[in-house]
Amino acid sequence: MIINLLKKYWPTLIGVVAGLAGGYLYYTEIGCKSGGCPITSNPWMTTIWGGVMGYLVGDMFVKKNTNDQKG
DSSP states (O other), X not given: OHHHHHHHXXXXXXXXXXXXHHHHHHHHHTOOSSSOSTTTTOHHHHHHHHHHHHXXXXXXXXXXXXXXXXX
């Protein structure tokens, strides 16, 4: 069961992990140190936003079930 889910959603999982890592890396290398930027001055917010963006990009590569039954 879990193996089937991992096989189906591996692009999404990779996207989330890469997004989390990228978000934290963005915070450490570029982020706003003055505290005036609401997202990039907080490591938690930057990491979460990176994970969300990674999810959205990774989810584009998951095959969707297109069995539309009309009528």
